[in-house]
Amino acid sequence: MEPSFFYGAMYVSYAVGIAFAIAAFVIAFLLIGTTLTNTFIAIVLTMIVFMPIIIRLSRNIWINLFFRYDPTLKNQTA
Secondary structure (H helix, E strand, O other): OOHHHHHHHHHHHHHHHHHHHHHHHHHHHHHHOOOHHHHHHHHHHHHHHOHHHHHHHHHHHHHHOOOOOOHHHOOOOO
């Protein structure tokens, strides 16, 4: 892999992280009705807990923008 692949995945990771943070905000502040301090803590904890999932998901999204999975290539040898 070239280094620019990981730079692109980093930008996708930012967008996916923002989506997780907004979801945590909506759940904590709007649905449950916690204070802003508790909502901030919920967002930080969500980002820490889901960090491995966010990183892997962002790499998969970024690579799938350029390459498609071809199951027929699985059985071929190089």
